[in-house]
Amino acid sequence: MTESPRYLTGDGDGIRDFIDKFDVFLFDCDGVLWSGDHTFPGTNETLELLRSRGKQVVFVTNNSTKSRADYKKKLESLGIPSSTEEIFSSSYSASIYISRILQLPENKRKVFTIGETGIEQELRAENVPFLGGTDPAYRRDITPEDYKRIAAGDPDLLDPEVGVVLVGLDFHINYLKLALAFHYVRRGAVFLATNIDSTLPSSGTFFLGAGSMSAPLIMALGREPVSLGKPNQAMMDAIEGKFKFDRSRACMVGDRANTDIRFGLEGKLGGTLGVLTGVSSKEDFETGPTRPLAYLDKLSDLLGSS
Amino acid sequence: MTESPRYLTGDGDGIRDFIDKFDVFLFDCDGVLWSGDHTFPGTNETLELLRSRGKQVVFVTNNSTKSRADYKKKLESLGIPSSTEEIFSSSYSASIYISRILQLPENKRKVFTIGETGIEQELRAENVPFLGGTDPAYRRDITPEDYKRIAAGDPDLLDPEVGVVLVGLDFHINYLKLALAFHYVRRGAVFLATNIDSTLPSSGTFFLGAGSMSAPLIMALGREPVSLGKPNQAMMDAIEGKFKFDRSRACMVGDRANTDIRFGLEGKLGGTLGVLTGVSSKEDFETGPTRPLAYLDKLSDLLGSS
Numbered sequence: 001m002t003e004s005p006r007y008l009t010g011d012g013d014g015i016r017d018f019i020d021k022f023d024v025f026l027f028d029c030d031g032v033l034w035s036g037d038h039t040f041p042g043t044n045e046t047l048e049l050l051r052s053r054g055k056q057v058v059f060v061t062n063n064s065t066k067s068r069a070d071y072k073k074k075l076e077s078l079g080i081p082s083s084t085e086e087i088f089s090s091s092y093s094a095s096i097y098i099s100r101i102l103q104l105p106e107n108k109r110k111v112f113t114i115g116e117t118g119i120e121q122e123l124r125a126e127n128v129p130f131l132g133g134t135d136p137a138y139r140r141d142i143t144p145e146d147y148k149r150i151a152a153g154d155p156d157l158l159d160p161e162v163g164v165v166l167v168g169l170d171f172h173i174n175y176l177k178l179a180l181a182f183h184y185v186r187r188g189a190v191f192l193a194t195n196i197d198s199t200l201p202s203s204g205t206f207f208l209g210a211g212s213m214s215a216p217l218i219m220a221l222g223r224e225p226v227s228l229g230k231p232n233q234a235m236m237d238a239i240e241g242k243f244k245f246d247r248s249r250a251c252m253v254g255d256r257a258n259t260d261i262r263f264g265l266e267g268k269l270g271g272t273l274g275v276l277t278g279v280s281s282k283e284d285f286e287t288g289p290t291r292p293l294a295y296l297d298k299l300s301d302l303l304g305s306s
Numbered sequence: 307m308t309e310s311p312r313y314l315t316g317d318g319d320g321i322r323d324f325i326d327k328f329d330v331f332l333f334d335c336d337g338v339l340w341s342g343d344h345t346f347p348g349t350n351e352t353l354e355l356l357r358s359r360g361k362q363v364v365f366v367t368n369n370s371t372k373s374r375a376d377y378k379k380k381l382e383s384l385g386i387p388s389s390t391e392e393i394f395s396s397s398y399s400a401s402i403y404i405s406r407i408l409q410l411p412e413n414k415r416k417v418f419t420i421g422e423t424g425i426e427q428e429l430r431a432e433n434v435p436f437l438g439g440t441d442p443a444y445r446r447d448i449t450p451e452d453y454k455r456i457a458a459g460d461p462d463l464l465d466p467e468v469g470v471v472l473v474g475l476d477f478h479i480n481y482l483k484l485a486l487a488f489h490y491v492r493r494g495a496v497f498l499a500t501n502i503d504s505t506l507p508s509s510g511t512f513f514l515g516a517g518s519m520s521a522p523l524i525m526a527l528g529r530e531p532v533s534l535g536k537p538n539q540a541m542m543d544a545i546e547g548k549f550k551f552d553r554s555r556a557c558m559v560g561d562r563a564n565t566d567i568r569f570g571l572e573g574k575l576g577g578t579l580g581v582l583t584g585v586s587s588k589e590d591f592e593t594g595p596t597r598p599l600a601y602l603d604k605l606s607d608l609l610g611s612s
Contacts, residue, residue, distance in 0.1 A: 150509070151510050175478070182512075182514055198528070199526050205456070205489075206526075207485055211525055215521035216514055216519065217518075219504045
């Protein structure tokens with residue numbers, strides 16, 4: 001932690017050696033490949049260089065509102081070619097965690113979701129039954145009758161087969177969904193969050209993120225959810241479960257010391273690479289508490305390796 | 307804090323002496339006067355005894371969804387006679403704080419509210435202009451256009467005269483209201499909460515309380531609101547501002563050590579009186595960190611004073 005990171009911009013030999021050390025590059029996206037609607041010059045060429053050298057490229061995103069297929073479209077709209085297989089989102093991470101890691105009793109396999117369609121698509125792809133989410137039946141006001149039915153545990157409102165509550169960013173959050181999620185967890189459901197980012201960049205400013213959707217439940221329950229997004233290692237475990245890579249030969253690339261770089265360090269990856277096109281500054285990387293193995297002014301500086 | 311409270315049940319002389327020490331009795335309601343829909347036997351007789359001895363009785367409630375007039379009706383429905391003047395709710399407390407204590411610049415006097423009609427009635431009674439709340443215009447989904455308008459500070463969506471955001475329990479909470487409240491505070495509005503109770507008893511179980519409505523904003527903003535409910539002293543200041551009582555001659559009566567009794571102790575009232583008909587136990591009162599001056603099995607034990 002006390003070692004200074006290596007500054008690689010302009011250091012051709014250093015860059016070549018760095019790239020050679022790894023088989024897999026995990027990329028944070030916003031602030032690394034693009035900012036807002038603007039793709040950084042050289043992003044595609046850099047990804048192409050890595051792919052041409054046989055590196056596995058993985059786009060790691062905490063965005064839970066989009067499925068991998070949706071996210072591929074987003075990458076395309078930004079002019080970045082990708083395959084669905086290269087994308088790892090927090091909704092996919094959560095679905096894998098539920099279907100492959102959680103050992104749910106046979107009669108407790110349903111998931112009550114707070115979130116948008118991305119979560120539902122990924123749960124469906126893993127054959128996980130779910131309710132809540134975008135179902136219009138839950139987009140209504142809570143009624144006096146609902147309180148009584150919830151208190152009585154009416155199985156038509158509180159499905160007894162729900163064993164998991166999964167909370168992601170939901171632009172249609174309402175009191176009814178929160179009340180149901182609250183009571184499912186009180187009755188024993190596992191409390192999961194796709195990610196706990198408090199805010200979300202959009203339109204050049206910030207809005208409430210997925211973590212802010214879990215916040216009412218955290219306060220009312222007095223409990224934290226297991227988060228399946230960065231920097232939580234449940235996401236790294238899910239990525240490893242899918243790509244079966246050697247952690248010592250993997251590198252996490254990101255713009256935020258306290259999430260991306262921390263995610264790579266705590267995951268004991270062989271390397272972490274910071275870029276200065278996002279949140280963290282040169283000073284953060286050089287002298288902050290969470291320092292990458294190396295850093296660059298910008299990702300496309302990797303092109304200067306020969 | 308280390309002194310043991312006096313147990314007054316059955317101690318006629320002790321009770322008479324205790325009552326004589328005070329001119330004002332502040333009552334927590336649920337768990338003291340009633341539980342759920344069930345008024346405890348002797349509640350009215352006890353209140354009558356106090357009134358007949360010239361004591362000022364004040365019902366102190368964190369319920370923000372009701373105005374004082376609404377709460378009087380609630381008391382009546384439980385068979386407890388009262389006057390509006392005896393009622394002090396967190397929505398009234400917040401309105402008084404805004405109108406009489408906060409010194410808002412002339413062009414920043416509007417309040418954006420998250421909450422139900424009780425808040426609006428009390429703001430109206432204090433001539434405080436407000437928006438948000440129960441206005442149907444805010445009961446809709448957020449649109450892509452809204453993000454841009456919020457980012458651009460469109461004055462038709464973000465009223466430049468809003469100087470306060472006041473958050474109470476809102477059964478119609480949605481992403482649009484949260485996004486607007488978030489941006490108002492980011493632009494400098496004072497962040498207030500009627501109260502921060504995480505849960506609310508209803509129908510024999512618990513639901514999300516007003517504190518859970520502030521929780522997404524607290525997480526996204528990284529800031530806590532000033533709370534105008536128990537146990538925060540802003541509420542005691544507001545009560546004192548209205549009733550002009552001598553704190554040394556006032557007693558707080560409640561069932562919860564960590565809110566009601568704490569409220570009275572931190573407010574440096576002359577006395578605090580616990581009752582065992584609610585949340586806290588004999589052990590809590592006898593040996594817990596927050597101990598009342600005295601306690602009773604039940605409120606109506608005060609009738610045994612002669």
